[in-house]
Amino acid sequence: MKTRKILSVIALVGLSMSxxxxxxxxxxxxxxRQVPLDIEPTPPVMPKVDxxxxxxxxxxxxxxxxxxxxxxxYQIDLKANKCMQCHSRQSSTYSKAPMVSVTHYMDRDNNxxxxxxxxxxxxxxxxxxxxxxxxxxxxxxxxxxxxxxKEK
Amino acid sequence: xxxxxxxKLKVIWGVIRRPSVHYSLGFLTLGGFVAGIIFWGGFNVxxxxxxxxxxxxxxxxxVYHELQSTIHYSNSSGVRATCxxxxxxxxxxxxxARKMQASREIYGQIIGTIDTPEKFxxxxxxxxxxxxxxxxxxxSQECRDCHKFDSMDFTRQSTRAAQMHSTALASGEKTCIDxxxxxxxxxxxxxxxxxx
Numbered sequence: 001m002k003t004r005k006i007l008s009v010i011a012l013v014g015l016s017m018s019x020x021x022x023x024x025x026x027x028x029x030x031x032x033r034q035v036p037l038d039i040e041p042t043p044p045v046m047p048k049v050d051x052x053x054x055x056x057x058x059x060x061x062x063x064x065x066x067x068x069x070x071x072x073x074y075q076i077d078l079k080a081n082k083c084m085q086c087h088s089r090q091s092s093t094y095s096k097a098p099m100v101s102v103t104h105y106m107d108r109d110n111n112x113x114x115x116x117x118x119x120x121x122x123x124x125x126x127x128x129x130x131x132x133x134x135x136x137x138x139x140x141x142x143x144x145x146x147x148x149x150k151e152k
Numbered sequence: 153x154x155x156x157x158x159x160k161l162k163v164i165w166g167v168i169r170r171p172s173v174h175y176s177l178g179f180l181t182l183g184g185f186v187a188g189i190i191f192w193g194g195f196n197v198x199x200x201x202x203x204x205x206x207x208x209x210x211x212x213x214x215v216y217h218e219l220q221s222t223i224h225y226s227n228s229s230g231v232r233a234t235c236x237x238x239x240x241x242x243x244x245x246x247x248x249a250r251k252m253q254a255s256r257e258i259y260g261q262i263i264g265t266i267d268t269p270e271k272f273x274x275x276x277x278x279x280x281x282x283x284x285x286x287x288x289x290x291x292s293q294e295c296r297d298c299h300k301f302d303s304m305d306f307t308r309q310s311t312r313a314a315q316m317h318s319t320a321l322a323s324g325e326k327t328c329i330d331x332x333x334x335x336x337x338x339x340x341x342x343x344x345x346x347x348x
Contacts, residue, residue, distance in 0.1 A: 053311035069312055073222060073335075080339040085348050096315055 047131040055098075056130070060144055064126035071129055076122055083123045084116065208235040214269060218337045231298075238294045238336065239283075277340035284329055292328035299328070 035041040049070040056066050074082035086095035104120040105113050120126075209216035212235075219225050224233040266272040266279075287294065301321065306314040320326040330347065333339065342348045 051310050069310065075334060075339050078341075080334065080342040080348070082334070082339075091347070094320075096312075 047133040050130040050132065059141065067127050067129040069129070071124070076124065081116075081121065081123075088116075204236075205234050208239075211266075214272065215337055222336055224336050233298065233336070237298070273340075280333075280337075280340045284333065287329040288327060295328040295332075 033041075049072075050068065051070045053068055055068050058065055071083075076082060084100075085091060086097040087100050089099050091097075092099035100116070100120070102112070104116055107113055107117050108119065205216060216235075219235075224238075226232070264271070266275055301317075304317060306318055309317065316331060320331075321328075333342075333345075333348070
């Protein structure tokens, strides 16, 4: 009786071992975690936000330009829109910030509004600051300009 | 001349030496002096105690929580600006004046102008405007207690910052609070605020 129990325990352990071996090795799993579940990894150093104030080239004509400055603590909610303190029409001459383009004053039927269109109110929906980090996934984007050259 | 002066001094000395009822006036003066020091010190201690974050957050809980995520609470240099750095002037006389005004706050707590989050939100714009007015009037004195314009190295600032600081700030046309509203707290409704 006792030996049977011991044997079955050994068998179970063996089975679970083989089951473990059959699982996909950690480096093949498409995960951001990269380490086993029971190990606390050292987090990578947080990359610094690009704050060079140099406007970046756009990759295609309709691209919302990326933000060339940090936006830490900039409040965008019903009460205040910090971005518009600098990017509104009234303040852009003085703040040296480019005024939001006219599309930001248009509703979806292309009517011009007197103030910022509600669909353009939450700036960070479309505009984001950049960090100097290794891209997590590859990117084979080809600029339209290059594409047209190749076609010729 | 000298004699009359000596006579006067004698009278004064007599007064000082004469026991009031139980103590000599000299003792009383000295005692008063010592008591004064203790009182002054105690007053100072009381002021210091009422200048802590804990004291203020008794009544300003939500405001305190907002501060914690800002650069003035934790930053790379480890210098923290707390409530009294921005809100209570460091000068002794101003300090007392501010404490006197603070009795209006305690009154406010009793009549409850901001004792619920809803009431605070409703009144927040008014209170913020008081602070902006005060900082505008004193040329952002509290900010300048820590941030000295003369010590600013524009070459180490971002282009955006240097551009503004070397022009509108340097010329005195604008002061810190004109451009840096909401640096420590969430902003109230800004719809009717000029320059925003």
